Amino acid sequence: MVLGNLMKILNGEILLNKKYGENLYKMEIFSPYICKNALPGQFVNIKCCYEGMLDPLLRRPFGIYEIDKRFNVFTILYLIKGKGTLFLSKLKKGEILNFIGPLGNAIKIVTGAENYLLVGGGIGVAPLCLIARYLTDLQKNVYFMAGFKDELFFSWENDLIKIVRNYRIFTENGSFGEKGLPTNFIREHIDQYKKFNFICCGPREMLKALQDILQGKNIAAIALMEEMMACGIGVCMGCVIKIKEGNNAFTYKRVCSDGPAFNLMEVIFD
Amino acid sequence: MTENISESAPDLSINLGRIKLKNPVITCSGTFASGIEYNQFYNISNLGAVTTKSFSLNKRLGNSPPRLCETAGGMLNAIGLANEGIYYFINEQLPVLKNLQVSIILSIFGEDNNEFLRIAKEVNSIKDDIVAVEMNLSCPNVDKGGIAFCSMPDHVESLINSVREILDIPLIAKLSPNNDNFIETAAKARNGGAEAISLVNTVIGTAIDIDNFKPKLGNIFGGLSGPAIKPIALAKVMQLARENILPIIGMGGIFYWQDAVEFMIAGASAVGIGTLNFVEVDAGEKILEGISNYLLEKNINNLGEIIGKVFKKW
Numbered sequence: 001m002v003l004g005n006l007m008k009i010l011n012g013e014i015l016l017n018k019k020y021g022e023n024l025y026k027m028e029i030f031s032p033y034i035c036k037n038a039l040p041g042q043f044v045n046i047k048c049c050y051e052g053m054l055d056p057l058l059r060r061p062f063g064i065y066e067i068d069k070r071f072n073v074f075t076i077l078y079l080i081k082g083k084g085t086l087f088l089s090k091l092k093k094g095e096i097l098n099f100i101g102p103l104g105n106a107i108k109i110v111t112g113a114e115n116y117l118l119v120g121g122g123i124g125v126a127p128l129c130l131i132a133r134y135l136t137d138l139q140k141n142v143y144f145m146a147g148f149k150d151e152l153f154f155s156w157e158n159d160l161i162k163i164v165r166n167y168r169i170f171t172e173n174g175s176f177g178e179k180g181l182p183t184n185f186i187r188e189h190i191d192q193y194k195k196f197n198f199i200c201c202g203p204r205e206m207l208k209a210l211q212d213i214l215q216g217k218n219i220a221a222i223a224l225m226e227e228m229m230a231c232g233i234g235v236c237m238g239c240v241i242k243i244k245e246g247n248n249a250f251t252y253k254r255v256c257s258d259g260p261a262f263n264l265m266e267v268i269f270d
Numbered sequence: 271m272t273e274n275i276s277e278s279a280p281d282l283s284i285n286l287g288r289i290k291l292k293n294p295v296i297t298c299s300g301t302f303a304s305g306i307e308y309n310q311f312y313n314i315s316n317l318g319a320v321t322t323k324s325f326s327l328n329k330r331l332g333n334s335p336p337r338l339c340e341t342a343g344g345m346l347n348a349i350g351l352a353n354e355g356i357y358y359f360i361n362e363q364l365p366v367l368k369n370l371q372v373s374i375i376l377s378i379f380g381e382d383n384n385e386f387l388r389i390a391k392e393v394n395s396i397k398d399d400i401v402a403v404e405m406n407l408s409c410p411n412v413d414k415g416g417i418a419f420c421s422m423p424d425h426v427e428s429l430i431n432s433v434r435e436i437l438d439i440p441l442i443a444k445l446s447p448n449n450d451n452f453i454e455t456a457a458k459a460r461n462g463g464a465e466a467i468s469l470v471n472t473v474i475g476t477a478i479d480i481d482n483f484k485p486k487l488g489n490i491f492g493g494l495s496g497p498a499i500k501p502i503a504l505a506k507v508m509q510l511a512r513e514n515i516l517p518i519i520g521m522g523g524i525f526y527w528q529d530a531v532e533f534m535i536a537g538a539s540a541v542g543i544g545t546l547n548f549v550e551v552d553a554g555e556k557i558l559e560g561i562s563n564y565l566l567e568k569n570i571n572n573l574g575e576i577i578g579k580v581f582k583k584w
Contacts, residue, residue, distance in 0.1 A: 007310060230345060235303040236347070237337070240335055252332060
């Protein structure tokens with residue numbers, strides 16, 4: 001019912017706010033507390049206006065992209081999608097960010113599982129990168145597949161190279177990596193991945209396609225889900241998704257406090 | 271020391287009928303769960319009271335997503351009163367809250383009179399552990415074709431009266447700003463036995479996605495809250511306060527302590543902090559501190575001196 005006692009209201013200095021592509025940014029934030037306590041799969045809820053301002057009203061949740069414990073710095077990767085992220089993109093090094101975290105549950109690593117296929121679509125690659133680092137540190141075999149519309153994430157590949165050795169990048173228009181969708185590739189080569197645990201994050205269409213591919217295959221799959229949030233701490237009941245419960249029944253689960261990670265095969269995509 | 275500043279802390283205690291609170295800062299139902307989550311950020315027993323999420327008799331799943339939509343200066347919600355049911359509150363949450371020594375206002379709602387009465391019977395067994403029951407009268411009455419309870423003043427009177435016969439603790443009627451007859455409803459709530467009025471619930475609103483031509487909320491319509499509704503809420507509170515019917519818990523878009531003071535000057539005896547809890551998780555504490563500092567700076571010893579003061583200045 002209640003999240004761990006670790007979440008706190010925090011202020012952290014911005015150490016870097018770098019443009020990676022047209023509307024793709026990476027921000028580094030100094031926070032010993034997050035670096036000490038956050039785990040893969042968790043997120044921070046960032047205030048996206050100056051102190052005393054009201055617009056945009058609600059905080060914005062961001063999956064943690066990287067944690068560097070040596071320098072007490074954590075990183076988020078974000079796309080400018082609206083007022084909140086536009087505000088973030090204009091912040092300069094040295095400014096102070098207000099955020100609440102760490103929030104949500106860490107992903108659970110199953111004992112004995114050695115092979116992981118991480119499938120990210122668009123900005124959904126961000127939280128998967130932290131998970132990939134974590135799994136690599138645990139000496140797991142990690143394969144990363146990423147799909148994008150176009151070459152926007154071109155610079156990001158330099159980050160990915162440092163995390164995993166095995167990866168494939170797809171773009172819908174073929175401008176970067178292989179042309180096509182990672183889900184089509186997986187569908188055609190599913191036999192290669194029967195002994196893999198899937199962890200995925202991205203657009204609903206991608207998650208739904210993966211669910212269809214994995215149906216009846218007895219392959220474990222975790223999906224990191226995304227929904228509009230108000231509080232981020234399990235109170236407002238706003239960020240719910242439909243989850244299967246029993247035969248032909250469902251319940252609603254909160255992405256923020258019951259997730260963000262769910263068993264992909266139990267998610268109902270209406 | 272500046273000569274105008276009083277040395278002692280001002281008296282923040284207030285009375286809402288028989289309800290005695292140590293200060294006027296209350297949380298709005300549905301924005302604070304039962305408070306347990308927020309106790310990780312500050313000591314919630316310092317609040318005047320915590321109003322719980324509204325409980326029905328049995329668990330309710332709530333509306334289909336999307337349930338939220340941010341708007342300019344506010345947010346729309348269509349949660350659909352999702353909750354775990356009154357037994358969950360009694361068995362799981364109440365023991366924790368008692369341990370935290372929180373003053374609890376329990377919010378309840380029903381789809382019809384019968385559900386309200388059945389909840390009241392259950393609540394009777396824990397009445398010594400809560401300071402009041404807030405009846406959420408903005409919910410649809412299934413027996414009356416889905417019209418909100420609070421739009422039917424006579425019905426409100428008889429419902430509150432019936433609950434009152436079962437449950438002898440202070441009752442608060444929470445009213446909507448969406449009905450023009452809210453003053454009449456408040457008067458009837460008093461006749462039925464309510465001891466205070468919570469005003470306002472959210473304002474009906476909607477938003478549309480211009481790319482797919484659909485409403486942004488799964489439920490089509492939702493309730494607008496946040497700073498966008500504050501002037502509306504303040505006007506309703508002032509209109510009701512002028513009639514001097516019952517003590518008022520004023521709420522609707524309070525984001526700064528100054529907003530809370532405005533509501534009290536407009537006639538509210540207490541204030542509800544709602545959507546702000548989502549944004550600033552320690553808001554209750556900060557608003558309380560702001561009110562206290564304001565009284566100190568103004569050399570006002572008693573909160574009662576500012577409640578409804580706007581009418582004395584006209």
